[in-house]
Amino acid sequence: MKKGIFSLLLSFGLLFPAFSQNGYQPSEENLKARKEFQDNKFGIFIHWGIYSMLGDGEWVMHNKNLNHEEYAKLASSFYPIRFDAAEWVSAIKASGAKYICFTSRHHDGFSMFDTQYSDYNIVKATPFKRDIIKELANECHKQGIKLHLYYSHLDWTRDDYYPLGRTGRGTGRTTHGEWKTYYTFMNNQITELLTNYGPIGAIWFDGWWDHDQDPDFDWQLPEQYNMIHKLQPACLVGNNHHQLPFAGEDIQIFERDLPGENKAGLSGQDISPLPLETCETMNRTWGYRITDQDYKSTKTLIHYLVKAAGKNGNLLMNIGPQPNGELPAVSVERLKEIGEWMKIYGETIYGTRAGAVEPRPWGVTTQKDNKIFIHILDLQDKGLYLPITDKKIKKAVVYKDKSTVKFTQNKQGLLLELAEAPTDIDYVVELTF
Secondary structure, eight states, X not given: OOTTHXXXXXXXXXXXXXXXXXXXXXXXXXXXXXXXXXXXXXXXXXXXXXGGGGTBOTTHHHHTTOOHHHXXXXXXXXXXXXXXXXXXXXXXXXXXXXXXXXXXXXXXXXXXXXXXXXXXXXXXXXXXXXXXXXXXXXXXHHXXXXXXXXXXXXXXXXXXXXSOOSSOTTSOOOSOOOHHHHHHHHHHHHHHHTTSSSOOSEEEEEOGXXXXXXXXXXXXHHHHHHHHHHHXXXXXXXXXXXXXXXXXXXXXXXXXSXXXXXXXXXXXXXXXXXXXXXXXXXXXOSSOBTXXXXXXXXXXXXXXXXXXXXXXXXXXXXXXXXXXXXXXXXXXXXXHHHHHHHHHHGGGTTTOEEOSSOOBTTEEEEEETTEEEEEESSOOSSEEEEOOOSSOOOEEEETTTOOBOEEEEETTEEEEEXXXXXXXXXXXXXXXX
8 A cells, every 4th residue: 555545544444443442543664564464474483491491381480389599590500502593593484484473581580682671681690691582683684584572571580570460479479579660670671672683573462361360450551562662663562361452452362272262261352353363382382391292293283374364363383492492303393394385385375364255164265366265174075165156256276286176156156076075284276256
């Protein structure tokens, strides 16, 4: 669109007409970034911190009620000698993913970047003394991958994260500071992240739910979101609070479930018209767990990516790096195999929106320009009925080899006559209308 059109449409309520965010009006840069985010469709989540040394996931401090002073001693031995930002980004780029979301600071309070507002960070508290986010940011910019940053709203270590939430109560904090100093600390760190590392695609917040049983607790999110949008107007704000988006948020996040599903019990919220993203693990855990080798198959992961696109969302697929800095070998294998599939079928995912037919047990549809892509994931028959009545289909072909697919269309819909019952991971039929 021409410059100014976004603002004009927004002022007349033509963008997201049924969804109000209490007066928040995103900038043109922000609206453009939202579209690019939707077009990218596929990202990789990285949960990594000193918790990886214990090999028991990122919640180990809370789950084991570890004293925060004892836990902090892990930092003095954290030396991920095998970390190589170029190898990480290259492997992720080869998968077809377009962005990385990295945990800058998780609930344990340890910062994976060089911050002047706390000595409890990767540069000052470890013998490694390298700024992980700086190296990742430089490599992402070099290889054309967008960098998003996860940031925890809660903290199991600091005394000024007070009043305490419903998690991290067993970490041995006996003195209590003031919320206002913690809030200032967070905003100072976020300012660093948006000032010292180049363009950041999104800030991905987590932890709001820690005070969801205290209706009087004020996270002061509008002021924080406004600060982010002033520092980098194109930086998107997302919050994993399991609610409809709040004022100032630019994307809606779903955890361990596709939009509209709630199998994991964390995503029962309605679906907004904002860009959608669902995050899911490759195995069962987010942070590295030495006993978790229960990795999903490549087919399952591809199906999740395709189904997310069919529900108009992105997939943010997680990897938990090892304490030595390497991505687990199985994760790298999955990235490679997904990448091989994306080399062939990526155009049926990138830049698409949910298609003309809503998700069905057999699969989903995506759409771009005058093309509808029928993603057949589970079909035992050679015939497939599609209730497409408002578009005149001119041609139908098998996407991978462009062989013709016979079809008939009438006022009841479209019937595809396949040469055989599909056996591919994703049998894609391309319709032109």
